[in-house]
Amino acid sequence: MKNIVEKLNTPVNYECDVLVAGGGIAGVSAAIAAARRGTRVTLIERSFQLGGLATSGLVTIYLPICDGMGRQVSFGIAEELLRLSIEHGWESDIEKHVIPEIWLTDHTREERAADGKRFDVQFNPHLFVMSLERVLVELGVRILYGATAVATSEKDGRIEAVIIESKSGREAITVDRCVVDATGDADLCQLSSAKTAIYSNGNTLAAWYYFTNEAPGAHLKMHGFTDVDLRGTPEKALTKKNYTGIDVTEVSEMVCESHAAIEKDILARREKGEIVIPSCIASIPQLRMTRRLKGLYELSDEDMHKPFEDSVGMVSNWRKRGPVYEIPFRTLRGAEVKNLLCAGRCISVTDAMWDITRVIPDCAVTGEAAGAAAAMTDDLDKLDISKLQETLVAAGVVLHESDLKK
Numbered sequence: 001m002k003n004i005v006e007k008l009n010t011p012v013n014y015e016c017d018v019l020v021a022g023g024g025i026a027g028v029s030a031a032i033a034a035a036r037r038g039t040r041v042t043l044i045e046r047s048f049q050l051g052g053l054a055t056s057g058l059v060t061i062y063l064p065i066c067d068g069m070g071r072q073v074s075f076g077i078a079e080e081l082l083r084l085s086i087e088h089g090w091e092s093d094i095e096k097h098v099i100p101e102i103w104l105t106d107h108t109r110e111e112r113a114a115d116g117k118r119f120d121v122q123f124n125p126h127l128f129v130m131s132l133e134r135v136l137v138e139l140g141v142r143i144l145y146g147a148t149a150v151a152t153s154e155k156d157g158r159i160e161a162v163i164i165e166s167k168s169g170r171e172a173i174t175v176d177r178c179v180v181d182a183t184g185d186a187d188l189c190q191l192s193s194a195k196t197a198i199y200s201n202g203n204t205l206a207a208w209y210y211f212t213n214e215a216p217g218a219h220l221k222m223h224g225f226t227d228v229d230l231r232g233t234p235e236k237a238l239t240k241k242n243y244t245g246i247d248v249t250e251v252s253e254m255v256c257e258s259h260a261a262i263e264k265d266i267l268a269r270r271e272k273g274e275i276v277i278p279s280c281i282a283s284i285p286q287l288r289m290t291r292r293l294k295g296l297y298e299l300s301d302e303d304m305h306k307p308f309e310d311s312v313g314m315v316s317n318w319r320k321r322g323p324v325y326e327i328p329f330r331t332l333r334g335a336e337v338k339n340l341l342c343a344g345r346c347i348s349v350t351d352a353m354w355d356i357t358r359v360i361p362d363c364a365v366t367g368e369a370a371g372a373a374a375a376m377t378d379d380l381d382k383l384d385i386s387k388l389q390e391t392l393v394a395a396g397v398v399l400h401e402s403d404l405k406k
């Protein structure tokens with residue numbers, strides 16, 4: 001293989017206490033949590049808006065923060081962002097975009113279970129982008145858009161600086177406390193000496209887009225056809241490939257396939273006489289599970305209802321009613337780098353569990369925990385977990401299933 005040897009002399013143009021890489025739901029939650037604890041936070045985002053898959057990927061269903069059996073299990077920033085996502089409503093069709101009544105008024109667990117509606121919402125991605133940004137700006141978080149993390153500089157087992165590339169070229173940001181990898185793809189883990197694992201099944205094609213089918217000015221409808229539909233209706237499938245999501249050629253191919261699938265769907269609908277005016281397609285690849293941290297603990301779907309001493313919050317299972325999982329702090333960090341935490345899609349979980357913890361509310365839970373921890377230390381080996389738990393509880397997080405309202 002040919003190599004180009006580059007001579008690099010990278011200027012240090014920024015410094016911060018906490019560096020958050022990736023501005024998806026996990027990164028935003030981490031930035032909020034770290035900034036609220038008085039630290040200087042820099043968030044780098046390779047695109048030009050916050051929210052990641054939830055907004056740029058048009059995945060606009062904020063899945064439940066309850067267990068489906070009448071108990072709320074995710075609190076703190078997970079609930080705060082759910083409410084924020086609908087602060088300005090939608091446009092019309094407001095019915096679908098509000099918190100179910102049973103969760104707004106005082107009810108027992110049994111009443112909520114009997115009602116059956118889960119604590120979730122659908123949001124307008126464009127409005128959510130602006131709300132998320134406003135919150136970070138008000139907290140004094142420095143946001144660097146169009147900035148991609150491309151390397152780390154490690155010293156004595158710590159990341160001392162993260163190298164970014166942007167319109168300004170190549171620059172270094174020094175980090176006094178911790179780095180939070182919220183890139184979804186564990187890029188910072190990959191760029192440092194942390195250990196990573198790749199999702200063994202790969203991702204099937206997804207192609208969610210928005211269109212209006214009524215008069216101009218009418219509300220938009222989201223149309224998505226995903227792997228499930230593609231599997232269920234093979235005649236629709238343009239590809240049966242699976243994508244790892246971490247190779248530029250393959251990701252580009254997937255994006256092209258996704259665009260072709262949308263075009264095919266639009267034309268097929270029009271042929272049937274439907275009015276389809278596309279208004280928005282995703283601006284980032286709709287990938288679910290790609291690369292993750294191999295951390296101190298790998299959370300498994302069999303850890304359901306299991307208490308963990310180092311729990312930093314809880315999540316439910318969006319696919320099933322009943323399961324509750326405590327998230328051990330050890331899923332957010334590895335052994336190799338003393339000041340690197342993961343949040344969101346790339347925490348340390350088994351393949352089966354990955355499909356549970358990757359969703360929006362869960363990313364907020366792990367983001368909040370990672371951001372709070374990042375603000376507290378420059379060496380995670382020395383972090384007092386009980387102090388981290390105290391600060392999370394003070395911020396409204398419930399750590400253990402045994403602490404939930406009976």
Ligand SMILES: Cc1cc2nc3c(=O)[nH]c(=O)nc-3n(C[C@H](O)[C@H](O)[C@H](O)COP(=O)(O)OP(=O)(O)OC[C@H]3O[C@@H](n4cnc5c(N)ncnc54)[C@H](O)[C@@H]3O)c2cc1C
Nearest residue numbers: 022024025026046052053061148149184206286344345360
């Ligand atoms: C088709 C599909 C449907 C889904 N449906 C739902 C659903 O209905 N409800 C639900 O709750 N969840 C759903 N999900 C899952 C959920 O949307 C995401 O997993 C979740 O939003 C991920 O959040 P995150 O912050 O971990 O990562 P991401 O949203 O992926 O955010 C990562 C951010 O980091 C940035 N980034 C990446 N690399 C770098 C780098 N090197 N430097 C700087 N920035 C970088 C990216 O641009 C991105 O903004 C779905 C996912 C897909 C793909």
